[in-house]
Amino acid sequence: MLVEGAILDADGIRSAYVRFRGGRIVATGSLGTDGLRGRERRLRGIVVPAPVNSHTHLGDAVSVQEPPPGPVSQLVMPPRGYKFRLLAESTASAKRRAIRAALRRMEREGVAAVVDFREEGRPGAELFRAAARGLAIRTVVLGRPLTRPIEASELEGVLAAGDGIGLSSSRDETSETRRTVARACRRAGKRYALHASEAVREPPERFLDPRPDLVVHLAKATRDDLVQVRDARVPVVVCPRSNALFGRQPHLAAMERLGLSMLIGTDNAMFHAPSIWRELEFAYVGTRLRHRPVSAGFLARSALVAPWEWLGRPDAARVAAGTPVQPLVVRLPAADPAYQLVTRVAEHLIVRLPPPPPEGDGARP
Numbered sequence: 308m309l310v311e312g313a314i315l316d317a318d319g320i321r322s323a324y325v326r327f328r329g330g331r332i333v334a335t336g337s338l339g340t341d342g343l344r345g346r347e348r349r350l351r352g353i354v355v356p357a358p359v360n361s362h363t364h365l366g367d368a369v370s371v372q373e374p375p376p377g378p379v380s381q382l383v384m385p386p387r388g389y390k391f392r393l394l395a396e397s398t399a400s401a402k403r404r405a406i407r408a409a410l411r412r413m414e415r416e417g418v419a420a421v422v423d424f425r426e427e428g429r430p431g432a433e434l435f436r437a438a439a440r441g442l443a444i445r446t447v448v449l450g451r452p453l454t455r456p457i458e459a460s461e462l463e464g465v466l467a468a469g470d471g472i473g474l475s476s477s478r479d480e481t482s483e484t485r486r487t488v489a490r491a492c493r494r495a496g497k498r499y500a501l502h503a504s505e506a507v508r509e510p511p512e513r514f515l516d517p518r519p520d521l522v523v524h525l526a527k528a529t530r531d532d533l534v535q536v537r538d539a540r541v542p543v544v545v546c547p548r549s550n551a552l553f554g555r556q557p558h559l560a561a562m563e564r565l566g567l568s569m570l571i572g573t574d575n576a577m578f579h580a581p582s583i584w585r586e587l588e589f590a591y592v593g594t595r596l597r598h599r600p601v602s603a604g605f606l607a608r609s610a611l612v613a614p615w616e617w618l619g620r621p622d623a624a625r626v627a628a629g630t631p632v633q634p635l636v637v638r639l640p641a642a643d644p645a646y647q648l649v650t651r652v653a654e655h656l657i658v659r660l661p662p663p664p665p666e667g668d669g670a671r672p
């Protein structure tokens with residue numbers, strides 16, 4: 308199969324053709340230089356690295372009703388907020404089914420990896436693993452120990468079941484808890500992440516100490532806060548729809564201008580469908596409502612390039628022969644590819660490729 312149009316990847320945007328055989332790329336090149344190979348299937352489109360949804364709480368998908376009125380801090384506050392009551396009232400099998408359905412939906416939309424904050428201790432992380440079994444989507448499960456002060460055995464158990472720890476926020480956790488968790492993650496070679504400055508501003512001196520591998524939100528961060536995050540070289544995941552539901556907006560244009568490493572995620576599955584494409588379009592349009600427009604190119608990178616770098620797989624962010632993760636082909640005009648990608652992708656425009664040969668390291672990114 309020959310796709311003629313454009314490539315958008317870690318190396319930028321260019322007119323190109325991409326030749327696939329058996330679901331994998333065998334050649335790329337400049338348009339018009341491919342030669343004609345018999346009865347090869349040809350189509351026009353854009354080829355990109357497969358997108359990553361960099362922040363979800365898929366366990367929440369067990370309930371998908373309109374949120375009740377009230378501040379988000381109360382709705383999602385552990386351990387007794389609305390969300391945690393719903394999780395506690397739902398059976399393990401209902402949560403497992405909801406997570407699996409959400410993962411399958413993401414697969415249909417071309418998403419190749421997801422970074423999930425999984426509450427409910429070690430059983431929560433194990434439940435997620437069970438829900439993802441046999442699916443092609445790669446999963447990064449950041450679990451959360453329940454006991455405070457931290458109990459070493461519980462923390463070790465959560466780390467054994469998942470890929471790291473995702474804490475609520477520096478407001479909700481003592482510095483001792485954060486230190487203990489970060490140290491254990493380092494020792495285990497796993498990741499430490501937390502929410503920061505979502506509903507109210509939190510000082511970077513708190514959420515950057517100890518240094519996390521990832522922060523989520525920064526909707527209330529000041530320009531100086533963003534500079535500190537950039538200088539600490541900590542990537543940020545933004546969740547524009549989730550923030551907007553509660554009247555907030557992260558300053559994406561400032562993040563772009565300051566040169567932060569920005570990733571994008573869909574946050575609580577009880578409030579938003581885990582669609583990375585809807586998230587991108589909302590982010591693009593939403594920043595224009597406030598007259599601080601972010602570029603389509605920066606947004607496209609936040610879903611297609613930056614997360615692969617964060618995952619330690621920069622080779623997956625390149626559309627080239629030998630790329631370890633099957634890229635995505637979208638039937639869209641090749642004019643202005645970044646704009647097409649952030650505003651126009653829909654499931655029916657995604658070209659189904661034959662499954663690629665296994666990577667050799669299972670479903671882990």
Ligand SMILES: [Zn+2]
Pocket residue numbers: 362363364424502523574575
């Ligand atoms: Zn979150």
